[in-house]
Structures are given as structure tokens and as C-alpha cells.
Amino acid sequence: MPGGGFVRLPGGSVVVALTLPRPSGEGGNVRVLVHAANRARALTRLRNLGMRAVYLRGNAHPPTPDEVTAVLHHPDGLLWRGAPDRAQELWHPIRALLGT
Secondary structure (H helix, E strand, O other): OOEEEEEEOOOOOEEEEEEEEOOOOOOOEEEEEEEEOOHHHHHHHHHHOOOOOOOOOOOOOOOOHHHHHHHHOOOOOEEEEEEOOOOOOOOEEHHHHHOO
């Protein structure tokens, strides 16, 4: 179920959540969270990491309050975990997904 959405925070920044195919091609999807100044910058951050075909169409699956809290408390502002949500799985830094 690829999709995503965003939520604008009181300070003007946004948290974007996207469900994407796993970049390694191992099958399955991942839920990626990005905190940025705006939606365009959030997508640019992902594209700069090698996720070239990343687009946000609509707002069907915005981040949950728990997802927003997780990404705001991470120093990089970029997290992922397997999708669909696995409550027992912790959030991982993006470099763990990309192998960098």
C-alpha cells in the first residue's frame, strides 16, 4: 500500500511520511519519516540519499502523532521501519536502510 502524507507543525516545518518499496529490493515496504522545512525539502532529502522516484501525491496516509514524536526526537530527522506498522519494531536511522 504505497502512499503517504504530511502534517504541518506549529513552527511551520513539516513531517512527511511515505510508504515505499524497500530500496534493497528484498521485498516488502518501509515507512519513512522525514522532518524538514517544507514538503519539497523533505522529498529532496530522500532523493539526495538515492531514492530518486519519491513523490508525495495527496495526503491519504499522514504521519500519526507517535510517528511525529519519533522523528522530532531523532537528531537526523530521518527514520524508517517495516510496513505495515509493526508496533514491536523500533524506528531505525535511514543509514541502516541504505547501508551507508
